[in-house]
Amino acid sequence: MPExxxxxxxxxxxxxxxxxxxxxxxxxxxxxLRGRIPKNFADDIAGQKVSRLLRRGKYILAEMENGEGFGLxxxxxxxxxxxxxxxxxxxxxxxxxxxVVFTMAxxxxxxxxxxxxxxxxxRVGKKWDSEKPFSAMGPEPLGNSFNGPVLEKKxxxxxxxxxxxxxxxxxVAGVGNIYACEALFLAGIHPTKKSSAVRGKKIEALVxxxxxxxxxxxxxxxxxxxxxxxxxxxxxxxxxNFSVYDREGRTCPGCTCDLAKTGGIRRITQAGRSTFYCPxxxx
DNA sequence: CTCCTGTCCTGCCGGC
DNA sequence: TGCCGGCAGGACAGGA
Numbered sequence: 001m002p003e004x005x006x007x008x009x010x011x012x013x014x015x016x017x018x019x020x021x022x023x024x025x026x027x028x029x030x031x032x033l034r035g036r037i038p039k040n041f042a043d044d045i046a047g048q049k050v051s052r053l054l055r056r057g058k059y060i061l062a063e064m065e066n067g068e069g070f071g072l073x074x075x076x077x078x079x080x081x082x083x084x085x086x087x088x089x090x091x092x093x094x095x096x097x098x099x100v101v102f103t104m105a106x107x108x109x110x111x112x113x114x115x116x117x118x119x120x121x122x123r124v125g126k127k128w129d130s131e132k133p134f135s136a137m138g139p140e141p142l143g144n145s146f147n148g149p150v151l152e153k154k155x156x157x158x159x160x161x162x163x164x165x166x167x168x169x170x171x172v173a174g175v176g177n178i179y180a181c182e183a184l185f186l187a188g189i190h191p192t193k194k195s196s197a198v199r200g201k202k203i204e205a206l207v208x209x210x211x212x213x214x215x216x217x218x219x220x221x222x223x224x225x226x227x228x229x230x231x232x233x234x235x236x237x238x239x240x241n242f243s244v245y246d247r248e249g250r251t252c253p254g255c256t257c258d259l260a261k262t263g264g265i266r267r268i269t270q271a272g273r274s275t276f277y278c279p280x281x282x283x
Numbered sequence: 284c285t286c287c288t289g290t291c292c293t294g295c296c297g298g299c
Numbered sequence: 300t301g302c303c304g305g306c307a308g309g310a311c312a313g314g315a
C-alpha cells in the first residue's frame with residue numbers, strides 16, 4: 001500500500017503526538033516482521049525524546065535526542081493508529097495485528113499494526129543517511145536534487161522498461177506501483193518503453209509528472225485501496241483521482257475514444273506487477 | 284552486473 | 300452460502 005504520499009501522510013499524523021515528546025515505553029508483541037525487530041529495540045529507544053521525525057522514500061525516521069533513532073517501513077499493509085489515553089477498546093479483529101505499541105509520556109498510544117507483517121522496524125545510527133537502505137537510495141522526488149539531468153543519468157544506465165525502473169528505489173525514492181503508473185500516464189510515456197530510450201523533453205515531463213502526482217496525492221491524504229489509513233483512522237481519497245491505476249477497461253480523463261473499439265485502459269504485467277496505461281495517450 | 288521471478292504473510296474479492 | 304484461486308500498495312534473495 002504505502003508509497004511516498006501515504007508514508008508522508010502517516011509521518012504528518014505522527015508529528016503532533018511524537019515530535020518533541022518522550023517515549024515512555026515500547027511494547028513489542030511480535031518481533032517477526034520483515035527483518036525481525038532487534039531484541040533490544042525497546043530498551044534502546046524508550047525513555048528518550050523524539051527530536052526529529054523525517055521521511056526518506058517510503059521510510060519514516062525518528063531521530064532521538066541522542067542522535068540515534070529508528071526507521072519504520074509500513075510494508076504493504078502497515079498502519080499507524082493513534083489512541084489518546086482513555087480511548088474505547090477496539091474489537092479483537094482490529095487489534096490482532098497490533099505488533100508494536102509505543103506509549104508516550106502523556107499516555108498516548110501509538111500502535112504499529114500490520115496484518116501481512118511485511119513492515120520493518122529497525123535501529124539507525126546518527127549517520128543513518130550512510131547506512132543500508134538509505135546510502136544507495138535515489139533522490140527525494142519532491143526535493144531540490146531531483147531534476148531532469150539527474151533522472152536522465154539514471155535512466156540511461158538501464159535497459160529495463162521505464163515502469164520497472166521507476167519502482168527501483170535507487171533511481172528515485174518513494175515511487176511505487178500506483179504512482180509510477182499515474183506519472184507515466186501524465187507524462188505520456190508508454191510503460192514498456194526502454195528506460196534508456198526515454199530522452200529529452202520526455203524526461204522533463206516525467207519529472208514534473210512524478211512531482212505533480214505525488215503532491216496531489218499528499219494533499220489528498222494518500223490513496224486508500226484497502227489498508228492505508230491516516231493516523232486518525234480516516235481514509236485518503238486520492239484513489240478517486242486515479243487516471244489509469246486499477247481502471248482496466250475504463251476511460252482515462254478527457255478520453256474521446258470509443259470504448260467498444262479501444263477497450264479503454266489496459267492492464268499488463270511487468271516484473272510481476274500490474275501496470276495500467278492508456279495505449280492512445282502513452283507512446 | 285542487470286533483470287526478472289519467486290517468496291515472505293494475511294485478507295479480500297470474484298467465480299463457480 | 301462456501302470454498303478456492305488469484306491478487307494486493309514492497310523489498311529482497313537468488314537464478315538466468
